[in-house]
Amino acid sequence: MRQLFLAGAFAALGTGILIIADQHQRANSRPAALPEKAETVIAQSSVHAAGRIEGTTENVLIRPQFPGRIESVFVARGSRVEKGQVLFQLETRRYEAQRDLASATLSAARAKRMRLVAGARDSEIEAAKQEMIAAQARYDSSKTRFERASKLFSRNALSSQGLEDYRADHDANLALLQAAHQRYETIKADPRLADLMAADAEIASAQAQLDMAEIDLQRCSVVSPCPAVVLAVEINPGEWISPEMPDAALELSNTERLRVVADVDERDALTVTLGQTCEVTADALPGQHFSGVVVEIEPRMEPKKIYGGWAGERNETHTRRVWIDLRTDVTLPVGLPVEVMIH
Template identity: 30%
Template sequence: MAGTPRRRAVLILTVAVVAIWAVWAGRGAAPDPKGGASAAAGHDRPAAGEVALSCTGRVEGASETTEVGAGVDGVVAELKVREGDHVKAGDVVAVIDRRELKAELSAAQAAADSARQARIRILRGSRQEDRERADAEVAAAEAVVAQAELQQRRAARLFEQGILSEAERDDVRRNLDVSQARLKAARKAAELVKAPPLPEEAAKAEADVRAAQQRVHAAMQTLEKCLVRAPMSGTVLRTILKPGESFSTLVPRPILSIADTSRLRVRAEVDERDVSRVFPGQRVLVRGEGWEGPGVPGRVERL
């Protein structure tokens, strides 16, 4: 029916990467994903029985374009690649500002060191000098008790002889009681100094160390996410953000895009009138506007 728009079929052509890349290299630019392309079956100039088609298309990597972002929000501090650069999987292609995260990591590491030292003190118990001091206090208290016992026995004899009054005898007895109480306290203190840590204290110290180490690990992981790595080997097609611009994991705006250009393909729109003249596996030559020299050979991948 007149005036009805013609439908178009999408033609996927696998082309020779070396040849087609050389075409753009000679033009001094990476492939334009929106550039025009035309396809012809056979040779540069179609012979009898060969097909020449002119259609809109674009050149793209054999794989889908991958948009690359960071694992954390922040400001882009550095772009390490430019459009057209080839990268390997795992290469750092951009860096998010890490200054605040580095400070947080240092604080977490200091807290972890403090927790480890506290655990050592608890598991080790008191210092040697503390133990020696406790033993000395016990020895001194024992000497005082021994002297008080001697005085108490002497006071008892003198009381029997009528030389000491009952009140004086009772004072000597009270001195002995006090010295014995002090000896008991000194021995108890020495036992506490030499005692191993309580199970709950040791468990808490271990838990504190583990929690501090987990905070360090989390800070290191966050810091690592600031290094934006290429998820695949390929070519940088486009850089979207520049140093100083903000990246957010909530906003669908990548830092750059990468595609595998080890194999290239042309995605062309074929008019419905020409669909019957094209079939999968057909050999083609691809040309584009402004190209010089022979076309780039390829095959029809699918229609």
């Protein structure tokens, strides 16, 4: 009886152990609960680039439009000039003489047309009339003599040679009479349209010559095409200068609006777009920040030309050049190195 009790107890204990082991195995075989899906976080990045300050456009190289000797230079390196301000002056005596000659030619052409419109003076008309009367008298006299000679010739009282002499005198006086009559009619007639047109063309030609002479005289004064800072002056009074000379007379920087030109690394070249805002800093102005906007992007890649000099900067790479309009009233020198953060 005792043996049966112990056997039943061991059987119950084994069954319990098996149940516990089976539950432990099932618990271990269950897949682990997956964590909740994390939200995707997109961080806005900035593009770091090296740049420099420049004017509204590339530097402006100033040369005269024709050769000449420099008379005066009115600016110095570093001075600021306004649009239309005279930078330097060439000698003007030759061009002043050309202007005076053209002006005199124009006055003569206008006077010629005025005489054409006004016609001849009364005294000239009267003189032509008297010449016609005198020619008429000479013709009447020669006509009478020729008629008398013809009668004498018919009665054999005059030779053939004598008759021909009277005939020639008659014909010559007739031609002189006709010429005097035509001259009288011409001198008192109104001007013809063709003559007026020719006079007007002569006046227009003289006016054009005067305009060109005045333009050449004005070009002796070389002026600034825009508000600018003078970067270099390579001329002196008394020197001869020509447009074909390799070095420009002056170099200007357009200061209507300051810009930053920056080289964006090839890894970031496609992330820059027009209208992006920028933050510009310079080592020369610690603690100051200037804002700007990307206004132009070069459509091609080129070897890097502008270097920032910071740690880890890539040098042997290609870059894409961008231009940034700078929003500041601070006067910054052209060529100042800056750092650009394009957001």
